[in-house]
Amino acid sequence: MNAESREQNPSAHSWWKSSYSSNEGGECVEVATTEHAVLVRDSKDVTRPHLTVAPARWTHFLRYAAGS
Numbered sequence: 001m002n003a004e005s006r007e008q009n010p011s012a013h014s015w016w017k018s019s020y021s022s023n024e025g026g027e028c029v030e031v032a033t034t035e036h037a038v039l040v041r042d043s044k045d046v047t048r049p050h051l052t053v054a055p056a057r058w059t060h061f062l063r064y065a066a067g068s
Contacts, residue, residue, distance in 0.1 A: 013032035013033075013034070014032060015030040015031065015032045015039075015046075016030060016031055016032070017030050017043055018031075028042070028044055029041065029043060033055075036054075036055075037054065038052075038053045038054075038055055039052055040053060
C-alpha cells in the first residue's frame, strides 16, 4: 500500500481524539498523521470524508487555536 492509497483509506490510520472531546457526544474531532498530511474527521460519523491538511498548515492552525 503506497502513501497515496493510505491517505484515501482512513481506516488504515491510527486516529486520536481531541483531548477536549468527551465520551458524551458533542463536537468531537479525530486526527491521524501521515508522512505528507494531517487527516481530520468527525469522530461521531467516521464514514464521512476526512479533511486533508498540509502539516505546516496544521501547525499554523494549532498555534492560532492556542492563541499564540
